[in-house]
Ligand SMILES: Nc1nc2c(c(=O)[nH]1)N[C@@H](CN(C=O)c1ccc(C(=O)N[C@@H](CCC(=O)O)C(=O)O)cc1)CN2
């Protein structure tokens with residue numbers, strides 16, 4: 001049974017009730033007995049009592065932020081310095097993000113993100129196994145670890161390997177990535193780090209900025225959730241543009257993860273994910 005939160009005028013917002021807590025708990029205790037349910041709230045317009053209850057619950061969730069909401073559990077994937085990981089971790093420790101970072105996953109065990117995790121008591125998991133990382137785990141081992149840790153959401157933050165389809169399917173509508181361009185422009189295989197900013201400058205684009213998107217089985221083709229824009233200046237070096245974009249990344253990613261962990265992501269009829277305002281349940285971005 002589904003119920004309506006509201007109509008945006010551009011299509012109904014939809015929610016589907018989460019499975020009974022017992023089922024969720026049993027799924028967590030015995031491993032991957034069932035796939036974690038997407039946290040997104042989707043309601044279809046109806047006068048049915050369950051629909052009204054769902055809409056009221058969604059409104060209550062929208063009004064009350066994370067008050068009384070189950071604290072979420074995050075795994076962050078990095079390959080480099082980890083400034084986005086640190087921004088998210090600091091926001092979780094500071095109470096802005098209703099979550100705990102319970103694992104850092106990396107293909108580069110010596111990277112800055114892994115060092116920050118080790119220095120702050122966050123378990124580090126090396127994935128995937130490779131010649132340069134022989135201690136790495138397999139996809140199945142990673143899935144088991146994420147389920148044993150009861151991870152709700154996966155956040156990619158400068159992770160440079162393709163997430164396997166098994167992981168994407170095990171976490172439906174529950175994996176986010178941040179990319180340093182305005183997707184779909186300047187995304188896909190080969191577009192990472194300074195390569196992105198060099199391509200933006202060479203294109204003559206006057207604006208750039210970060211994109212937060214849901215992750216599917218291909219690089220950078222998942223649904224866009226949030227973007228910010230910054231100017232590209234005539235004499236910008238790739239490093240200068242990268243720094244300008246990175247500053248906005250830290251803010252837009254923390255805001256998106258805050259909404260994710262407060263169940264304020266709603267999916268429009270046409271499949272576009274929206275962020276419901278923390279203060280006005282009828283306002284979406
Ligand atoms: N299934 C998915 N996996 C990943 C996604 C995604 O959207 N779906 N996003 C990337 C992050 N990313 C852009 O945001 C990205 C990272 C890396 C590459 C890339 O071309 N990588 C090189 C290897 C680089 C290296 O190992 O040093 C390659 O595959 O040849 C493109 C985009 C994370 N995973």
Ligand SMILES: NCC(=O)N[C@@H]1O[C@H](COP(=O)([O-])[O-])[C@@H](O)[C@H]1O
Pocket residue numbers: 078079080081082083084085113157158159178179180191192193196246249
């Ligand atoms: N296509 C993936 C990609 O290029 N990701 C980018 O890597 C950087 C990681 O920085 P960080 O390690 O300091 O968070 C960030 O700029 C992120 O957008």
